[in-house]
Amino acid sequence: xxxxxxxxxxxxxxxxxxxxxxxxxxxxxxxxxxxxxxxxxxxxxxxxxxxxxxxxxxxxxxxxxxxxxxxxxxxxxxxxxxxxxxxxxxxxxxxxxxxxxxxxxxxxxxxxxxxxxxxxxxxxxxxxxxxxxxxxxxxxxxxxxxxxxxxxxxxxxxxxxxxxxxxxxxxxxxxxxxxxxxxxxxxxxxxxxxxxxxxxxxxxxxxxxxxxxxxxxxxxxxxxxxxxxxxxxxxxxxxxxxxxxxxxxxxxxxxxxxxxxxxxxxxxxxxxxxxxxxxxxxxxxxxxxxxxxxxxxxxxxxxxxxxxxxxxxxxxxxxxxxxxxxxxxxxxxxxxxxxxxxxxxxxxxxxxxxxxxxxxxxxxxxxxxxxxxxxxxxxxxxxxxxxxxxxxxxxxxxxxxxxxxxxxxxxxxxxxxxxxxxxxxxxxxxxxxxxxxxxxxxxxxxxxxxxxxxxxxxxxxxxxxxxxxxxxxxxxxxxxxxxxxxxxxxxxxxxxxxxxxxxxxxxxxxx
Numbered sequence: 001x002x003x004x005x006x007x008x009x010x011x012x013x014x015x016x017x018x019x020x021x022x023x024x025x026x027x028x029x030x031x032x033x034x035x036x037x038x039x040x041x042x043x044x045x046x047x048x049x050x051x052x053x054x055x056x057x058x059x060x061x062x063x064x065x066x067x068x069x070x071x072x073x074x075x076x077x078x079x080x081x082x083x084x085x086x087x088x089x090x091x092x093x094x095x096x097x098x099x100x101x102x103x104x105x106x107x108x109x110x111x112x113x114x115x116x117x118x119x120x121x122x123x124x125x126x127x128x129x130x131x132x133x134x135x136x137x138x139x140x141x142x143x144x145x146x147x148x149x150x151x152x153x154x155x156x157x158x159x160x161x162x163x164x165x166x167x168x169x170x171x172x173x174x175x176x177x178x179x180x181x182x183x184x185x186x187x188x189x190x191x192x193x194x195x196x197x198x199x200x201x202x203x204x205x206x207x208x209x210x211x212x213x214x215x216x217x218x219x220x221x222x223x224x225x226x227x228x229x230x231x232x233x234x235x236x237x238x239x240x241x242x243x244x245x246x247x248x249x250x251x252x253x254x255x256x257x258x259x260x261x262x263x264x265x266x267x268x269x270x271x272x273x274x275x276x277x278x279x280x281x282x283x284x285x286x287x288x289x290x291x292x293x294x295x296x297x298x299x300x301x302x303x304x305x306x307x308x309x310x311x312x313x314x315x316x317x318x319x320x321x322x323x324x325x326x327x328x329x330x331x332x333x334x335x336x337x338x339x340x341x342x343x344x345x346x347x348x349x350x351x352x353x354x355x356x357x358x359x360x361x362x363x364x365x366x367x368x369x370x371x372x373x374x375x376x377x378x379x380x381x382x383x384x385x386x387x388x389x390x391x392x393x394x395x396x397x398x399x400x401x402x403x404x405x406x407x408x409x410x411x412x413x414x415x416x417x418x419x420x421x422x423x424x425x426x427x428x429x430x431x432x433x434x435x436x437x438x439x440x441x442x443x444x445x446x447x448x449x450x451x452x453x454x455x456x457x458x459x460x461x462x463x464x465x466x467x468x469x470x471x472x473x474x475x476x477x478x479x480x481x482x483x484x485x486x487x488x489x490x491x492x493x494x495x496x497x498x499x500x501x502x503x504x505x506x507x508x509x510x511x
Contacts, residue, residue: 030175031277035270036338037179041186044342048257048266050188052121053130053137054195055253056114060141062242063102064148069371070231071095071149075156091227092153092213098231099149103142110138121257133189140196143203150206153213166205174198242383251391252406255398264345268406270338271330271350278326279357282319282364305430306501309441312365313498316442317485319361320449325477327354328456332464332473345403351457352407358449359414362442366421369429378424382417389413418443437494444495448485 039047074091114134122130154162178194185193207214252272257265326333330350334343363382370379394409401408422442426433456462456477464470489495 030171031273032337034175034178035273038182038191039266039270039338039342041182042188042191044263044266045261046188047191048262048264048269049122050133050137050191051265051269052118052253052257052262053114053133053188053192055250055257056117056121056134057110057137057141058250059243059246060103060106060110060138060145061148062239062246063099063106064145066239066242067095067099067102067145067231068148068152068155071152072156073371073374074227074230075153076158089213089215091231092150092210093215094227095149095152095231096146096214098228099145103145107138107142110134114138121254122262133192136189136192136196140192140199143196143199147199147203147206150203150210150213153210162209166202166209170198170202170205173201177201247387247391249390249410251394252398252410255394256403256406259398260403264403264406267342267346268349270342271334271346271407272353274326274333274337274350275353275357278323278354279361282315282322282357282361305433308365308369308425308430309433309437309494310498310501312362312441313445313489313495314502315365316362316445317482317489320358320445320452320485321478321482323354323358323361324449324453324481325474327351327358327453328460328462328477329464329470329473330354332462332470336464336467336470348404349406351453352411355450355453356407356411356414358453359411359418359446362418362446363414363421365442366425370424373429375428378428382420382424385420386413386417389416418446434494436492440489440492440494441498444489445485448488449481452481452484 042050071091075088111134115130118130118134151163151166154166175198177197178191181194181197182191184190252268253265256268327350331343331347334347334350367379367382390409390413392409393412394405397405397408422438425442426435426438430438462473462477464473486499490499
């Protein structure tokens, strides 16, 4: 009975993950086209300055992310309970109200204090026009949050086919607008204006899709007050977690901008764009677990445990197979993508950042499960710990070792985050789960992935002379990583059980 429940639920998740990966592929293609052209047109210094501006605007992203997650949880539970559409409309309208209030407050703070903060993080040669640049960047960030909240309505309904279709359109439109404006205005402000215009297009499309879910007349009704209380209750701890995560993710840009030439920030940003693009693929493959966990709160303990283990191992193995080849082939990818000049030095940054992504992916299922069960406080605690360790270790390492330490603080903090997540998983959710079983499902894929990355990087030094050769190498390495994870997992009895359930879930998902 346990296996059956886990398999059936996994089938739907795999189907949704495929649509999410389609959306990711569209965004990845747009990034690959946009970044090298932008760097060529505006130069590495201006690209680095724009990256610092975007990093200062990044804390605004917690508005759309947190409210979107709260909306997913509330709408998903009500969709399963088949509650009235008016209730779901109230939740969506209230979420949009809070989104606009928070975004306007953030926009004003950036407009007033942003230029002074940017001058501390950007070299003197690149500090002209910081005021307009911050206003442009903040406006784009506000539009992005509106799109994230409205996209959450589709995610709550687990309609990832619509999300993928929207992503195809917005990737094409966003990259076209970004390139067009940057080409006509080849400066940091032009690039930021293009990015902002792309976010406005995305928000407009999502607004048109879910305009029927927005009813401002009900925003202050009694039902809306109940919706507001539920959303804010969820957002309290999740907001702390997201803010901590944002600061941890941006600290390398802040530290490098303050301690090194702004061109180094440009190199780091190029490397991080690649790592983020690949890591977002992992996120897209796994974020379908959040609404799924939200609907499992009434399921049996055995079903939830079986699904948790299966999801942890499956997502970890997919993460290693997708990310490790990028670490091994970092120099080749960067050279072919943006040129040898930018790749020199950035390849080491990319290798370290990707390893941090491989390790960090082991905490995703814990995060989704805790949020799905309404236990946001432990997620916030882990995120604050992660952010504090990232900030402290990054500043110290960059101050002592310079550019070579970029990304190392994130990697060290990710290790601590995985350990904390495993301890909390055992203590809070699955006290009967043996440590050996938890290690197999959570830690084994990342250990195999990081071990293979270090092995290939140290002894083989693979290099591709063209895109075709690079694609063949990338696919071959992904296959090696995936098969190695399977073989090592199959050594243990727990691992063999996970593999059997994974195979059954795939067969059940076939049309």
